[in-house]
Amino acid sequence: MRARTADQYITSLRVLASIGIITSYIFTYYIDSFIGACLALGSNFCSLPFTIRNKYWDVVVVLSFVIVITLTKIITDLR
Secondary structure: OOOOOHHHHHHHHHHHHHHHHHHHHHHHHHHOHHHHHHHHHHHHHHHHHHHHHOOOHHHHHHHHHHHHHHHHHHHHHHO
């Protein structure tokens, strides 16, 4: 069995993050916005290594803004 490289792990993480982002929107719209925001936050963090590794700096900036917005939503929901 061949060992997996770091790029393969990062790519797999990106695929899981994409599935997580879609799932988080379903949770946000139909189930609970707090759970959806938590899933979105985790999924966006999981997307960052792929975008940084491939130097997609515009996507890194957009994801950073989305992460800050999602964190704000989570903090306001905790009050």
